[in-house]
Amino acid sequence: MSTLLTATPGQTVGPFFGYALPFDRCNELVPPGAADSVQLWGFVSDGHGRPVPDALLEIWQADADGTIPDSAGSLRRDGFTFTGWGRASTGDDGRYSFSTVIPGAPASGAAPFIMVTVFARGLLNRLFTRAYVPGAHLADDPLLASLPPERRDTLVAERTAGGLRFDIQLQDAPGKPETVFLRYPGHRS
Amino acid sequence: MIDTNPDSAAATQQEISAEIAAIETGYQRTGIEETQPRLEYAPYRSSLLRHPTKDLHHADPEGVELWTPCFSERDVNPLEADLTIQHAGEPIGERMVVTGRVVDGDGRPVRRQLVEIWQANAGGRYIHKRDRHPSAIDPNFTGVGRCLTDGDGRYRFTTIKPGPYPWKNHRNAWRPAHIHFSLFGTEFTQRMVTQMYFPGDPLFALDPIYQSITDQKARDRLVASYDHDVTTHEWATGYRWDIVLTGTARTPVETAGGDRR
Numbered sequence: 001m002s003t004l005l006t007a008t009p010g011q012t013v014g015p016f017f018g019y020a021l022p023f024d025r026c027n028e029l030v031p032p033g034a035a036d037s038v039q040l041w042g043f044v045s046d047g048h049g050r051p052v053p054d055a056l057l058e059i060w061q062a063d064a065d066g067t068i069p070d071s072a073g074s075l076r077r078d079g080f081t082f083t084g085w086g087r088a089s090t091g092d093d094g095r096y097s098f099s100t101v102i103p104g105a106p107a108s109g110a111a112p113f114i115m116v117t118v119f120a121r122g123l124l125n126r127l128f129t130r131a132y133v134p135g136a137h138l139a140d141d142p143l144l145a146s147l148p149p150e151r152r153d154t155l156v157a158e159r160t161a162g163g164l165r166f167d168i169q170l171q172d173a174p175g176k177p178e179t180v181f182l183r184y185p186g187h188r189s
Numbered sequence: 190m191i192d193t194n195p196d197s198a199a200a201t202q203q204e205i206s207a208e209i210a211a212i213e214t215g216y217q218r219t220g221i222e223e224t225q226p227r228l229e230y231a232p233y234r235s236s237l238l239r240h241p242t243k244d245l246h247h248a249d250p251e252g253v254e255l256w257t258p259c260f261s262e263r264d265v266n267p268l269e270a271d272l273t274i275q276h277a278g279e280p281i282g283e284r285m286v287v288t289g290r291v292v293d294g295d296g297r298p299v300r301r302q303l304v305e306i307w308q309a310n311a312g313g314r315y316i317h318k319r320d321r322h323p324s325a326i327d328p329n330f331t332g333v334g335r336c337l338t339d340g341d342g343r344y345r346f347t348t349i350k351p352g353p354y355p356w357k358n359h360r361n362a363w364r365p366a367h368i369h370f371s372l373f374g375t376e377f378t379q380r381m382v383t384q385m386y387f388p389g390d391p392l393f394a395l396d397p398i399y400q401s402i403t404d405q406k407a408r409d410r411l412v413a414s415y416d417h418d419v420t421t422h423e424w425a426t427g428y429r430w431d432i433v434l435t436g437t438a439r440t441p442v443e444t445a446g447g448d449r450r
Contacts, residue, residue, distance in 0.1 A: 004294065004295050004296050005292065005294050005295070005296055005433045006224050006294075006407075006410070006433065007224060007225070007294060007381075007433050007434060007435045007436075008381075008383060008410045008411065008432045008433050008434070009224065009225050009226055009383060009402045009407050009408070009410060009411055010225060010226060010381045010382060010383045011226060011369075011382070011383045011384040011398060011399075011401075011411070012226075012233075012236075012382075012384075012398060013369070013382045014369065014384075015317075015319055016307065016309075016315040016317040016319065016320060016369075017307065017369070018317060018319075019307070019315070019316055019317050019331075019333065020305065020306075020307030020332075020333040020369070021305060021307070021371060046238040046239050047237075047238035047239070047242075048238055050238075052239065058380070060253055060257075060258060060377045061253055062252065062253050068252070068253050068256045069258070069259070070256075070259055071259060072259045072260050072261035072263050072264055073261070073263050073264060074258055074260065074264060075260065075264035075265065075303075075335075076263060076264055083258060083259070084253070084258060085258035103253070106251075106252035106253065107252070110251070110252065113252075113253075115253055115254055115377055117377070117380050119382055120239060121235055121239075122233070122235030122236045122237075122238070122239035122240075123228070123236070123239050123240070124226040124227065124228050124230060124233065124236055124240070124398070124401050125225055125226050125228060125381075126380060126381060126382060127241065127245075128248075128378065128380075130248075142249075143246075143248055143249075146246075146247075147246065151243075170238075170239045170240070170241060171238055171239065171240060171241060171242055172242055172243075178241055178242060178243055179241075180243075180246050181241050181243075181245050181246065182245060182246055182247075182248040183244075183245035183246065183247055183248065184248055184249075184250050184254070184378040184435070184438070185247075185249065185250070185436070185438060186294060186378060186379070186435035186436030186437060186438065187225075187245075187378070187435050188224050188225060188435075189223050189224065189225055
């Protein structure tokens with residue numbers, strides 16, 4: 001891919017985003033307890049396996065039937081419109097949580113996933129990853145097929161009571177393999 | 190052994206500056222241009238345990254990755270672009286306007302998209318419980334703004350010029366004055382957060398976050414220009430800063446299209 005212009009560099013989100021970026025119900029893509037709502041949750045950890053208490057995650061995803069949302073209203077949620085986007089900070093224990101729906105596949109046979117972006121103090125640029133919905137279609141997914149099994153597993157969420165668990169390991173730690181982070185064709189070093 | 194406690198402030202500026210210089214020398218030897226910060230950059234101590242050690246894995250964007258969240262006037266009130274009118278009185282400091290365009294890698298404007306900013310006040314103090322810098326909180330300044338870009342990709346904020354502030358990366362560490370920017374594109378793969386700096390800041394050479402971008406041309410892309418045409422008579426100084434997001438995978442024809450499946 002060739003582009004005309006060189007992208008502006010990123011920089012860390014720093015320690016002080018907490019009073020600026022989160023907003024009321026920012027992690028509620030659907031109201032908790034709504035008919036098909038699930039909790040997407042997990043822990044963000046560092047290279048010593050310790051919690052990262054000052055990370056910010058964003059998710060962007062299709063609706064339950066695979067439709068990609070085109071509705072505004074994420075910042076002032078009305079409780080009825082599915083905008084597909086949300087934001088969650090980690091707590092002191094490194095845990096984050098969203099209320100959302102399990103995305104449907106955008107094309108028949110494709111493996112549905114939730115797009116995840118990670119920002120944190122100490123992280124000099126954002127990271128992208130995918131939280132795949134566990135299920136039958138994963139075997140045919142080209143991205144998962146391009147990874148060795150132990151790395152592939154870091155991209156697949158785990159079904160838990162009432163939701164999906166997706167941990168994010170920023171760096172290899174004993175017994176905790178580093179999450180696979182993605183580079184898209186438009187990205188340069 | 191490098192101390193990884195972000196608050197220990199163990200190293201001196203001389204030690205950090207020597208590490209910065211060694212990395213820069215190494216970069217210049219490679220002859221391969223870099224345009225983004227390094228994720229692994231030891232002079233920024235908080236990065237030591239938080240950077241991936243493996244190469245980022247190539248992904249061809251598909252499905253939802255080719256689209257982006259939508260925002261509208263339903264999300265953002267136009268008054269949120271003026272950080273100087275959020276309280277009863279006028280904030281202390283140099284009133285300034287910062288404006289520019291958000292475009293993608295092909296120069297196409299990013300229209301009707303969300304821009305968020307946050308910053309310290311004129312004395313270098315954030316309204317955040319973790320900021321313990323003994324500089325005054327300004328009751329008339331919160332330091333948070335939002336706007337939507339217009340049909341030509343332009344954003345515009347009215348604010349107060351932020352001050353530099355100390356942090357605990359190392360002994361006597363000071364951040365150059367900056368405004369944090371959060372940006373969306375026409376695909377979510379373009380999502381980015383960065384910092385805008387001011388021209389000629391004497392702290393640039395000493396700051397490991399700014400220096401984590403090893404290439405001078407790339408660093409310069411984060412520095413706004415003073416623009417007297419943006420400055421207004423008896424009101425505010427003006428700065429211009431244009432932002433280029435990464436390239437998109439979609440073609441312009443598809444961008445205009447409707448089917449999001």
